[in-house]
Structure formats: structure tokens, C-alpha cells
Amino acid sequence: AIAEEVRKRKRALGLVKDGGVIDEAEHLIYVEARTRLAELH
Incomplete structure (x- = not known):
């Protein structure tokens, strides 16, 4: 779940x-x- 969030954030920030x-x-x-x-938590 964290990795998925990281990928979403990176895409949003244009880092990928x-x-x-x-x-x-x-x-x-x-x-x-x-x-x-x-x-x-």
C-alpha cells in the first residue's frame, strides 16, 4: 500500500x-x- 502511494505521489510530482x-x-x-x-495507526 505504501509503495502504491509512493508511485502515485511520484507521478503527481513528475518524478517518474x-x-x-x-x-x-x-x-x-x-x-x-x-x-x-x-x-x-
């Missing part, structure tokens, strides 16, 4: 290009998503 990603941005989005998920 030619099947590649910007590693730092991906990491930051992943951390943010994980943090928010933790806050929900």
Missing part, C-alpha cells in the same frame, strides 16, 4: 521519468508516507 526515479525524492516521499501511515 523514463521508468526511472530521483532517488532522494523517492526516499523523502517514502519517509513522509511511512510517517503519515504511522500517525494514522
